[in-house]
Amino acid sequence: MAPTLADPFHDSSALREFVINQGNGVKGLSELGLTALPKQYIQPLEERTCMSNVVPQETIPIIDMSNWEDPRVSKSICDAASKWGFFQIVNHDVPIQVLENVKDATYKFFGLPAEVKNKYSKDHSSSNNVRFGTSFTPQAEKALEWKDYLSLFYVSEEQASALWPSICRDQVLDYMKKSEIVIKQLLKVLMKGLNVNEIDDTKESLLMGSMRTNLNYYPKCPNPELTVGVGRHSDVSTLTILLQDEIGGLFVRENEGDNWIHVPPIKGSLVINVGDALQIMSNGRYRSVEHRVVANGSNNRISVPIFVNPRPADMIGPLPELIASGEKPIYKQVLYSDYVKHFFRKAHDGKKTVGFAEL
Ligand SMILES: COc1cc(/C=C/C(=O)SCCNC(=O)CCNC(=O)[C@H](O)C(C)(C)COP(=O)(O)OP(=O)(O)OC[C@H]2O[C@@H](n3cnc4c(N)ncnc43)[C@H](O)[C@@H]2OP(=O)(O)O)ccc1O
Ligand SMILES: O=C(O)CCC(=O)C(=O)O
Numbered sequence: 001m002a003p004t005l006a007d008p009f010h011d012s013s014a015l016r017e018f019v020i021n022q023g024n025g026v027k028g029l030s031e032l033g034l035t036a037l038p039k040q041y042i043q044p045l046e047e048r049t050c051m052s053n054v055v056p057q058e059t060i061p062i063i064d065m066s067n068w069e070d071p072r073v074s075k076s077i078c079d080a081a082s083k084w085g086f087f088q089i090v091n092h093d094v095p096i097q098v099l100e101n102v103k104d105a106t107y108k109f110f111g112l113p114a115e116v117k118n119k120y121s122k123d124h125s126s127s128n129n130v131r132f133g134t135s136f137t138p139q140a141e142k143a144l145e146w147k148d149y150l151s152l153f154y155v156s157e158e159q160a161s162a163l164w165p166s167i168c169r170d171q172v173l174d175y176m177k178k179s180e181i182v183i184k185q186l187l188k189v190l191m192k193g194l195n196v197n198e199i200d201d202t203k204e205s206l207l208m209g210s211m212r213t214n215l216n217y218y219p220k221c222p223n224p225e226l227t228v229g230v231g232r233h234s235d236v237s238t239l240t241i242l243l244q245d246e247i248g249g250l251f252v253r254e255n256e257g258d259n260w261i262h263v264p265p266i267k268g269s270l271v272i273n274v275g276d277a278l279q280i281m282s283n284g285r286y287r288s289v290e291h292r293v294v295a296n297g298s299n300n301r302i303s304v305p306i307f308v309n310p311r312p313a314d315m316i317g318p319l320p321e322l323i324a325s326g327e328k329p330i331y332k333q334v335l336y337s338d339y340v341k342h343f344f345r346k347a348h349d350g351k352k353t354v355g356f357a358e359l
């Protein structure tokens with residue numbers, strides 16, 4: 001069949017060549033001015049966000065961090081991590097300018113020509129620690145996701161200087177560095193909520209021994225109602241610190257039901273969520289909750305999550321303090337890099353990754 005403007009990528013190998021192999025991403029597709037979504041991005045009905053399942057009056061907690069050691073603030077953090085798995089923080093210690101700089105740097109990186117960004121793709125990057133990509137796991141997905149990303153795994157300043165794209169390196173490093181204070185505050189409070197009152201070096205390394213920052217770019221989409229920006233998933237991190245811009249589009253699942261809650265952008269705030277590693281280490285007391293991002297028909301959107309993780313070589317399982325206090329473990333000990341590889345090798349599938357660690 002001859003290509004048409006509505007669907008010039010009827011042939012899937014032509015689409016993969018343009019989007020994945022040449023590094024144009026969905027940003028490149030969006031900029032072609034397509035009038036219809038290529039069929040490879042059409043999600044099954046059950047994966048699209050249906051507005052009748054969105055609860056407009058509900059909201060995740062918004063927590064003021066200026067008095068984070070106040071027992072009432074600590075309680076609201078622990079309650080939010082148990083009940084919602086998600087909350088927003090305001091009046092934290094990360095300067096607004098640092099957040100603005102990393103958003104600008106994200107636009108600058110994605111504004112580079114495809115052939116420059118493509119130097120960081122899975123096939124061309126000189127290291128697994130830097131990866132430019134699109135969708136999530138295109139090789140495993142039945143329907144692709146409408147998102148491009150740059151993923152930066154932090155090892156050292158020296159490695160970042162040598163390997164990370166210079167157009168965003170310093171801004172990402174600054175964002176990570178300045179976020180460390182609030183990450184430590186949150187972990188201290190959350191551990192205290194489990195009666196783990198001392199975070200020694202070993203425990204600190206287990207909770208936050210590695211960090212990965214992703215720059216996510218969701219370009220304007222024809223037929224946004226047919227696809228997703230990011231499909232339903234929980235993060236595999238201990239905690240995720242997410243900076244989103246003013247566009248909106250992140251939805252969180254309410255408890256176990258089929259209702260979804262929008263996370264409204266609040267200027268200067270950071271969205272915090274519990275990841276699978278903390279759900280496992282807390283023996284299920286804190287919950288990693290499914291979330292998804294819708295595509296947008298009018299605007300481009302960016303977000304910048306910092307995934308705070310154990311180290312790849314760590315064994316993770318319910319914390320010994322919880323088991324010593326008589327709790328029955330519901331998870332086994334697993335090697336964290338095995339857990340992450342399991343997550344990355346399949347398409348987004350809600351909360352299924354956690355099954356890998358269940359007893
Ligand atoms: C991208 O869209 C996303 C991402 C997310 C992410 C949510 C998170 O919570 S990220 C936090 C992940 N944790 C860590 O990175 C810390 C620990 N790191 C590790 O354990 C390792 O670095 C590793 C990630 C397991 C990679 O180890 P390595 O030995 O190099 O293993 P490989 O065989 O190369 O990779 C395994 C498998 O994963 C794919 N992959 C690797 N890195 C990424 C990446 N940054 N993004 C996407 N996929 C990645 C790699 O291609 C391999 O798959 P194959 O099929 O090729 O075998 C949430 C939501 C999103 O939409
Ligand atoms: O873009 C967002 O708001 C969320 C992205 C996300 O869930 C992720 O990258 O894991």
Ligand SMILES: [Fe+2]
Nearest residue numbers: 233234235291
């Ligand atoms: Fe996520």
